[in-house]
Structure formats: C-alpha cells, structure tokens
Amino acid sequence: MKCSFEIVVLLLFFLSTTSVNGEIPPKIFDVTMYGAVANGEIDNAQVFLKAWTDACNYVGRSRIWIPKGTYLLGSVSFIGPCKGSIIFVIKGILKAPTDPSTFFTDTWIGFRYLDDLVVKGGGVLNGQGSSAWKYNDCQRNPQCKNLPVTMRFDFVKNSRIQSLKSINSKNSHFNLFACYNMNISHVKLTAPADSPNTDGIHIGTSSKIKILHANISTGDDCISMVAGSQNIEISDVSCGPGHGISIGSLGRSLAQQHVKGINVRNCTFTNTDNGVRIKTWSPSLYSVASDMTFENIIMNNVRNPVVIDQQYCPAGGCPVESESSVQINDVTFSNIRGTSSTKVVVNLLCSRILPCKNVKLIDINLAYLGPGGPATSMCSHVIGSSHGKQIPGGCL
Incomplete structure (x- = not known):
C-alpha cells in the first residue's frame, strides 16, 4: 500500500524528532x-x-x-x-x-x-x-x-x-x-x-x-451553558439560525451547581430566535448565576436580542404564583447593537422572590423597524443601572 504524501511528511517529521536523551x-x-x-x-x-x-x-x-x-x-x-x-x-x-x-x-x-x-x-x-x-x-x-x-x-x-x-x-x-x-x-x-x-x-x-x-x-442554542459552567470565554462566534447563546435553563436539578464567570464577546447573531439569554425554571431549586458579561454584540434581525427569563417553561405555562429560586447577580450587557424582528428588544423578567441584582445596561442601540414600533424595553424585579447610549430608553 502506498503512503500518501501527508503520511510521508509526518514520518519524516517524526524521524527528525526521535529520541534525544532517551525520550520515546x-x-x-x-x-x-x-x-x-x-x-x-x-x-x-x-x-x-x-x-x-x-x-x-x-x-x-x-x-x-x-x-x-x-x-x-x-x-x-x-x-x-x-x-x-x-x-x-x-x-x-x-x-x-x-x-x-x-x-x-x-x-x-x-x-x-x-x-x-x-x-x-x-x-x-x-x-x-x-x-x-x-x-x-x-x-x-x-x-x-x-x-x-x-x-x-x-x-x-x-x-x-x-x-x-x-x-x-x-x-x-x-x-x-x-x-x-x-x-x-x-x-x-x-x-x-x-x-x-x-x-x-x-x-x-x-x-x-x-x-x-x-x-x-x-x-x-448555538451555545448552551447549564449548571456548573464556570469561567467560560466565548469570542468571535457567528450564530444563526438557531436559538442564540444561552445560559440555562437553570434550577431544575443539580442544586448548588452554580454558574459563574461567563464572558461572551465580539459575537454576531443573524436571524436567530434569541440573542444573549439567561433562562431559569419556575419553580426551581436554589442556585446562583453570577459574573456574566455580554459585550460587543451585533444583532441582525434577531427576535429577542437581550433576555433574562426566570419563568422558563417551554412545555406550557409555569404554575400559577411559582417563582424561580435561582439568584442572578452581576450581569453586564454592553455595546449591543443592531436590529430586532420584534418590538421588545430588551426583556429582563426576573424572580419576584429573588430579584436580579447589579444588572447593567451599557450602550444599547437596538432598532425595530416593523409595525407597531418603535422598540421598547421591559424590566421586572431587576435591581441595576443604565449607562451611556440607551436606544430604546432603558427600563432600569
């Protein structure tokens, strides 16, 4: 059997690196x-x-x-x-x-x-x-x-x-x-x-x-991170079609398996259902999701560009009066720009019993060009602040 050119090159390379000082x-x-x-x-x-x-x-x-x-x-x-x-x-x-x-x-x-x-x-x-x-x-x-x-x-x-x-x-x-x-x-x-x-x-x-x-x-999801995901760096990812980049869903199992240190930067979303998203079950077991940054993100006709959803129940409505017990802390959405295919471009729906803490919206510029405009933002049970450009006007 004849060896391919690639195999010959590899063999020559390996022969050139044969043992020195007894190394195999x-x-x-x-x-x-x-x-x-x-x-x-x-x-x-x-x-x-x-x-x-x-x-x-x-x-x-x-x-x-x-x-x-x-x-x-x-x-x-x-x-x-x-x-x-x-x-x-x-x-x-x-x-x-x-x-x-x-x-x-x-x-x-x-x-x-x-x-x-x-x-x-x-x-x-x-x-x-x-x-x-x-x-x-x-x-x-x-x-x-x-x-x-x-x-x-x-x-x-x-x-x-x-x-x-x-x-x-x-x-x-x-x-x-x-x-x-x-x-x-x-x-x-x-x-x-x-x-x-x-x-x-x-x-x-x-x-x-x-x-x-x-x-x-x-x-x-283009990328999904669930319980126990820590120190994750995501950069230069093009996503679409798909459901975006998601943390979660969290809280259904693996209590105390916290999520921490998630950094999503320099990514582009095109024709996706969601952009950057954090989602937790309601009701849920207790855990913590903290220290998360979404920065320098481009949205091209994305249905839900920026989402925190603590009433995630994909198979049907969440039980009445149920609340998530996942504590979300220290989240930054920074320099997120582009277009949305729906009117609500920032939707932060947090837990009534454990509100999201220290959430920052920095330099948000998202447009909606469809009927019933202009774009809007919605926040519920969120403790945080807005900085820099806010288009549409921030809800924090």
Missing part, C-alpha cells in the same frame, strides 16, 4: 493500516478502537490518523486514561449510521477520562440527523429515548478541539461534561433551523473553557 519518539497510528475501509458502507468502529487501544497504550506521543475518504462509523467511545498524549487527526468524512436500531444511545463519538488530547484535521462529522429527527418527541413523550450527540467529551482536561466541521447532528453537535481547560476553535457546526435539539456546543459541570472563531447554524 512520537508514533503514527493510521486506521487504514488496521483495516479501515473508506467506502461509506462498512462499519469501522472496531477498527478505530483497535487503533485507539494501541495509541493509548503507547508511552510516547501518539497520532491517530484518519486519511481522506468516507468512513461509516457506529457508536464508539475512546476511553482513557492513556500513557501519553494523543492527537486524533480527522482528514476524511465520518458518517453516522442511519439504521434506527442504532439511534438510541447518548453518544456517537465519545472521548472520556483523558488528559492532553487534541482532535483536529479539517475533516467532517456527518451525523445524518435527518434519519433520526422524527424520533425526537421528548416534549410530548416522557418515555422518549436519547439520540446520540455527535461528539461527546466527558472528564477531559487540558485539551483542544479545532478545525472540524459537523453537519446534521442527530442531537447536539459537541457536548462537554466535567471537563477542565479545553479550547474549541475554528469549528463549523450546521443543521437546519427546524432540526430539534441540535445545540451547537452544550456545556455542563465544566470550567476554564474557551470557544473561539466558530460558525454555528443550528436548530437549537
């Missing part, structure tokens, strides 16, 4: 050498796992190599801990199964219990979600089964995901749980606007996460 040299694990078939029809899950097992047991630096081509891949989880660092390079197209008997699991491609992992390569993750979306009936069926997340990271730390494209996920594209110090950059995540629960990036119980230079078009 890096090693390539090419899945095609294990029998992977790039015809889009044969399931390569077991082959990929064999390559992973050898790479994970190698005490030096490992590089798993998936060359160009189309590889059918069933549900698979790559589990550590491993003996050395691993770079997982996807050059080809990975296709998820379309057989309904394979759908009902929470993971398509999983990485678990790993340190110093890189997933990159410019390849494509094709979830083939149109074959499964009709099975997403959880809002009306309490016995509904999970659909698989395209790529799930559980208990992963000090790692990077970059230069990947994910299309038509059956559920969320990327899911992070119990992760620490992870960077996601230069990714493109797409699914139709009417595809159910296809969040771009979903984060929970994780800290020190950066999401940079991403383009997300999907049928749910």
Whole structure:
C-alpha cells in the first residue's frame, strides 16, 4: 500500500524528532493500516478502537490518523486514561449510521477520562440527523429515548478541539461534561433551523473553557451553558439560525451547581430566535448565576436580542404564583447593537422572590423597524443601572 504524501511528511517529521536523551519518539497510528475501509458502507468502529487501544497504550506521543475518504462509523467511545498524549487527526468524512436500531444511545463519538488530547484535521462529522429527527418527541413523550450527540467529551482536561466541521447532528453537535481547560476553535457546526435539539456546543459541570472563531447554524442554542459552567470565554462566534447563546435553563436539578464567570464577546447573531439569554425554571431549586458579561454584540434581525427569563417553561405555562429560586447577580450587557424582528428588544423578567441584582445596561442601540414600533424595553424585579447610549430608553 502506498503512503500518501501527508503520511510521508509526518514520518519524516517524526524521524527528525526521535529520541534525544532517551525520550520515546512520537508514533503514527493510521486506521487504514488496521483495516479501515473508506467506502461509506462498512462499519469501522472496531477498527478505530483497535487503533485507539494501541495509541493509548503507547508511552510516547501518539497520532491517530484518519486519511481522506468516507468512513461509516457506529457508536464508539475512546476511553482513557492513556500513557501519553494523543492527537486524533480527522482528514476524511465520518458518517453516522442511519439504521434506527442504532439511534438510541447518548453518544456517537465519545472521548472520556483523558488528559492532553487534541482532535483536529479539517475533516467532517456527518451525523445524518435527518434519519433520526422524527424520533425526537421528548416534549410530548416522557418515555422518549436519547439520540446520540455527535461528539461527546466527558472528564477531559487540558485539551483542544479545532478545525472540524459537523453537519446534521442527530442531537447536539459537541457536548462537554466535567471537563477542565479545553479550547474549541475554528469549528463549523450546521443543521437546519427546524432540526430539534441540535445545540451547537452544550456545556455542563465544566470550567476554564474557551470557544473561539466558530460558525454555528443550528436548530437549537448555538451555545448552551447549564449548571456548573464556570469561567467560560466565548469570542468571535457567528450564530444563526438557531436559538442564540444561552445560559440555562437553570434550577431544575443539580442544586448548588452554580454558574459563574461567563464572558461572551465580539459575537454576531443573524436571524436567530434569541440573542444573549439567561433562562431559569419556575419553580426551581436554589442556585446562583453570577459574573456574566455580554459585550460587543451585533444583532441582525434577531427576535429577542437581550433576555433574562426566570419563568422558563417551554412545555406550557409555569404554575400559577411559582417563582424561580435561582439568584442572578452581576450581569453586564454592553455595546449591543443592531436590529430586532420584534418590538421588545430588551426583556429582563426576573424572580419576584429573588430579584436580579447589579444588572447593567451599557450602550444599547437596538432598532425595530416593523409595525407597531418603535422598540421598547421591559424590566421586572431587576435591581441595576443604565449607562451611556440607551436606544430604546432603558427600563432600569
């Protein structure tokens, strides 16, 4: 079998870095050498796992190599801990199964219990979600089964995901749980606007996460952060269509799993249902969401540009007289400008029993050009202040 030019270059590079002072040299694990078939029809899950097992047991630096081509891949989880660092390079197209008997699991491609992992390569993750979306009936069926997340990271730390494209996920594209110090950059995540629960990036119980230079078009939140999300930095993200960038929903479970230190900057929203949003259940368990900044945001025809919703009940009206017990503190909305597709461009609906505290509106310039204008702002149970330009006039 002839080696591709890319493999030859890698081999030459690795040979040039062979052991100095006894250091073990890096090693390539090419899945095609294990029998992977790039015809889009044969399931390569077991082959990929064999390559992973050898790479994970190698005490030096490992590089798993998936060359160009189309590889059918069933549900698979790559589990550590491993003996050395691993770079997982996807050059080809990975296709998820379309057989309904394979759908009902929470993971398509999983990485678990790993340190110093890189997933990159410019390849494509094709979830083939149109074959499964009709099975997403959880809002009306309490016995509904999970659909698989395209790529799930559980208990992963000090790692990077970059230069990947994910299309038509059956559920969320990327899911992070119990992760620490992870960077996601230069990714493109797409699914139709009417595809159910296809969040771009979903984060929970994780800290020190950066999401940079991403383009997300999907049928749910472009980025969602739930209980336990702390020290999250989001910058240079283009969102739309989708439901915006959301903190929450919070308060239904995981009491005392606080949210803190969320910074969303230099992002653009186009034709989304929401822009920047904090949402909590009513009623809810007690928790705290604090130290959140949304800054330098452009809205292009966004339905609800700036939202705090502490009566979030998507399946129907909240119980009468119920209130959220999530305390929201120290929130700044700064330099948010553009256009709204609805009249109420700033809508801050906080809890009557635990009002939002120290909320700041700074330099807001949002226009509504539809009937019944001009734009308005609404605030309820909010303690805060307005500064700088306020178009429309601030409600604080």
